[in-house]
Amino acid sequence: MTQLQSGEQRRSRLKLHVGLATSESEILEAQKLRYRVFAEELGARLQTRTPGVDRDLYDAYCEHLIVRDEERGRIVGTYRILSPEAARNVGSYYSESEFDLTRLAHLRQSTVEVGRSCIDPEYRSGAVITLLWSGLSRYMLANGHDYLIGCASIGMSDGGHNAAAIYNGLTAQLSPLEYRVFPRCPLPLAQLSSNVGAELPALLKGYFRAGAWVCGEPAWDPDFNTADLLLLLPMSRINHRYARHFVERRN
Numbered sequence: 001m002t003q004l005q006s007g008e009q010r011r012s013r014l015k016l017h018v019g020l021a022t023s024e025s026e027i028l029e030a031q032k033l034r035y036r037v038f039a040e041e042l043g044a045r046l047q048t049r050t051p052g053v054d055r056d057l058y059d060a061y062c063e064h065l066i067v068r069d070e071e072r073g074r075i076v077g078t079y080r081i082l083s084p085e086a087a088r089n090v091g092s093y094y095s096e097s098e099f100d101l102t103r104l105a106h107l108r109q110s111t112v113e114v115g116r117s118c119i120d121p122e123y124r125s126g127a128v129i130t131l132l133w134s135g136l137s138r139y140m141l142a143n144g145h146d147y148l149i150g151c152a153s154i155g156m157s158d159g160g161h162n163a164a165a166i167y168n169g170l171t172a173q174l175s176p177l178e179y180r181v182f183p184r185c186p187l188p189l190a191q192l193s194s195n196v197g198a199e200l201p202a203l204l205k206g207y208f209r210a211g212a213w214v215c216g217e218p219a220w221d222p223d224f225n226t227a228d229l230l231l232l233l234p235m236s237r238i239n240h241r242y243a244r245h246f247v248e249r250r251n
Contacts (some may be wrong), residue, residue: 012135015071018131020139021064030064030078031055037118042155044224054116058094061086065139067131069123076120077128079136082113084145086212095151099181099230105113110146114140117150117203132205140235148233152204153226162199163227164192167218175213177234183219187227204229211237 013191021027034054038044046054059080067077087093093101104111114136119128140148154163167189200208212233219228 018135061090076123081117114150151228165198181215187218
């Protein structure tokens with residue numbers, strides 16, 4: 001793995017390292033982790049040709065950010081990264097299967113898409129997501145990219161009511177109108193109760209702390225049974241305290 005200037009890290013007596021996967025074996029291990037989390041734990045219906053492996057056509061074009069527990073020799077967290085050049089090569093961003101991104105077309109030359117974020121259940125204390133965000137921040141700065149997009153998923157085990165409550169409670173987090181996107185399969189907000197207490201997923205909290213915008217109404221992803229929000233994070237908007245914590249940290 002390359003280090004992205006981070007080095008080894010210790011969190012809760014764990015020896016953790018973040019970097020970009022540099023071999024097919026590391027990528028395969030990350031894809032197996034994704035399968036365990038998305039399919040076996042969360043019940044997603046994954047279209048894959050290899051049993052136990054979450055892989056789609058975008059994987060071959062992506063870079064794969066991974067966190068490894070060095071002492072146990074296993075990958076415990078991952079995020080896949082689709083650069084602007086790679087998006088041009090594959091022909092689209094993954095999120096375009098869920099959203100019409102027409103209003104973001106002028107940003108394509110400098111927009112990175114991230115997705116398939118997941119963490120091993122044994123490592124969800126906060127250290128791994130901190131490392132993933134740190135590595136992702138350094139990737140953006142090292143390559144001079146200006147915008148980050150990605151889908152933040154909200155589970156729908158309750159039928160979608162929590163997702164509706166979250167979206168209907170958004171005010172300051174909504175993007176300007178010129179950055180709005182439109183779901184291809186909209187979550188039926190009018191049919192859902194927004195009176196329940198909204199519970200924000202940890203990933204969505206992280207995006208909001210960084211300064212990300214929500215670019216419109218949620219889409220329903222039937223394969224993952226989630227409500228997905230398209231997030232846009234201009235690097236110029238990153239919260240300064242957040243930047244000091246993630247971008248400027250040295251180890």
